[in-house]
Structure formats: structure tokens, C-alpha cells
Amino acid sequence: MDAYFAVKKPSALRASSEKKSDTNKNKKPYARQSGRDETNITKPNKVGELSTRELNKLVLSTLSHESNPVTHSDIYERTEHIVSAATGHQRGDGRANGPQKTYFEHRTKKLSEQKVAAAGNASSEPQVMRNVRIYINGYLSNTTDIEMKRVVVRAGGDVLLTPSGATHILTSQQLSGSKTHKLTAKSRNHVHVVKPEWVTDSIKTGKKLKEMDYAVIKSTNAQSLTSMLRKQ
Numbered sequence: 001m002d003a004y005f006a007v008k009k010p011s012a013l014r015a016s017s018e019k020k021s022d023t024n025k026n027k028k029p030y031a032r033q034s035g036r037d038e039t040n041i042t043k044p045n046k047v048g049e050l051s052t053r054e055l056n057k058l059v060l061s062t063l064s065h066e067s068n069p070v071t072h073s074d075i076y077e078r079t080e081h082i083v084s085a086a087t088g089h090q091r092g093d094g095r096a097n098g099p100q101k102t103y104f105e106h107r108t109k110k111l112s113e114q115k116v117a118a119a120g121n122a123s124s125e126p127q128v129m130r131n132v133r134i135y136i137n138g139y140l141s142n143t144t145d146i147e148m149k150r151v152v153v154r155a156g157g158d159v160l161l162t163p164s165g166a167t168h169i170l171t172s173q174q175l176s177g178s179k180t181h182k183l184t185a186k187s188r189n190h191v192h193v194v195k196p197e198w199v200t201d202s203i204k205t206g207k208k209l210k211e212m213d214y215a216v217i218k219s220t221n222a223q224s225l226t227s228m229l230r231k232q
Contacts, residue, residue: 080146108161128203129157135166139173140196148196155203169193171216193217 050058063071134152136145136159148170149159160166172195198214 078146080149111161125154126203126206127156128206128208129155129199131167132157132208133160133165133167134158134199135160135163135169137163137169137171137175137193140170141172143196143200148199151203152199155199157199163191166191168198168211170196170199172196174216 059068059070062068066072129152132152134157136148140148152159163169167189169191171193175193192211193216194211194214195216198209198211201214202209
């Protein structure tokens with residue numbers, strides 16, 4: 001290597017100092033860092049600073065406490081439970097006009113029974129949503145679809161799995177052009193596409209409010225009195 005590159009050999013003093021430092025490192029490979037005071041180290045007090053082992057120990061030692069997330073969780077009450085009607089065997093639904101009910105009819109009936117049972121004694125509350133069939137389409141602001149289903153059922157309404165047959169469609173987002181055309185032009189019955197606040201405000205007032213004030217799709221056919229007077 002000396003034939004290609006100029007190598008500068010270390011002096012005797014430098015070589016002895018490096019050898020001494022290497023010997024000290026072998027004796028104390030994890031030497032204490034300078035400027036670190038280990039007497040001021042405190043144990044973690046907050047739950048977020050605990051290790052996984054300490055957290056598990058804390059949870060197991062407080063199983064009887066009401067704040068324990070394992071033994072006193074309310075996730076079961078906040079979950080919509082659906083019992084599947086599948087049997088594991090394929091079978092036909094029968095003819096369209098036959099006496100047999102389809103899978104969706106059985107499913108809808110079963111879900112309605114479960115929702116009524118989960119809603120509790122709904123007969124004591126005002127049945128504002130009677131004869132109202134609601135289909136939830138997409139995002140709902142300030143609420144969830146599970147909570148909205150409970151509110152509608154307790155008020156006497158029905159929640160459908162498909163938009164066909166629905167009288168009201170709840171959504172908080174603007175619909176696409178094709179979906180708007182499908183709901184307004186191709187539907188046999190007039191469907192109100194409203195915000196979820198229409199349901200909550202109607203229940204608060206005790207009567208069905210006008211869908212026009214909560215409409216997501218603004219009708220261009222109906223003219224207001226002000227616009228008619230301006231044209232004259």
C-alpha cells in the first residue's frame with residue numbers, strides 16, 4: 001500500500017495514548033456519560049409513560065374497578081349486532097310470485113325485530129317518523145349511521161337496506177350527477193334527499209318539518225314567490 005499512497009505513521013506518543021484509551025473501553029464499555037445526573041431520574045407517574053408490562057399489571061390489578069376497560073366496557077351496547085341468516089347451503093329464492101319469501105325479506109324482518117328490541121320501549125315516545133322509510137346513503141355529519149338507525153326506529157320509522165321503496169334518503173354529502181338523476185328522474189315515487197338534521201329537528205319539535213329546508217338536492221322546477229314577482 002505504501003507503494004501507491006503516502007502513509008503517515010503515528011508518533012510514539014499518539015500510539016501509546018490510543019492504546020490506553022482502547023484498554024479503558026474494554027474495561028468499561030458502557031461508561032457513564034458526562035453531564036448526566038442519575039440521581040434526578042424519576043419514575044413515570046402518568047399512565048402514558050408506563051411500559052407495556054406495567055400497563056398490563058395495572059389493568060389486571062383493577063379488574064373490579066368501574067374504569068377498567070376490560071371488565072366494564074360499554075362497546076357491546078354501542079354495537080349493532082346482526083345475526084346472519086346464512087345456513088351454509090345454496091338454495092333458490094323460488095319464483096318471483098311464489099309463496100316463499102326472499103332472503104332480503106327475511107333479513108329485513110329479522111333486522112327490524114332486532115332494532116325494535118334494542119331501541120327498548122319506543123311506544124312511549126312520540127312516533128314522529130311513522131310511515132317514513134329511510135335509506136342512509138354515505139356520510140352523516142355529527143352522528144353515525146348506527147345512532148341514526150336507533151333514533152329513527154324509536155320514533156316509529158323504518159330503515160331500509162336499499163334505496164328502492166324509501167321515502168327519504170339521509171346524507172350530508174353532495175351526490176354525483178348520475179346518482180341524482182337516478183333518484184329524481186328514474187324513481188317511481190318522489191324521494192326526499194335530506195340531511196340528518198331533518199330527523200333530529202323533527203323529533204325535537206314533535207312534527208315532521210318541511211323537507212325543502214333540509215334538502216341536499218335543490219329542486220329547480222319549483223319557483224319561490226320572490227322570484228315570480230321579480231319576473232313580473
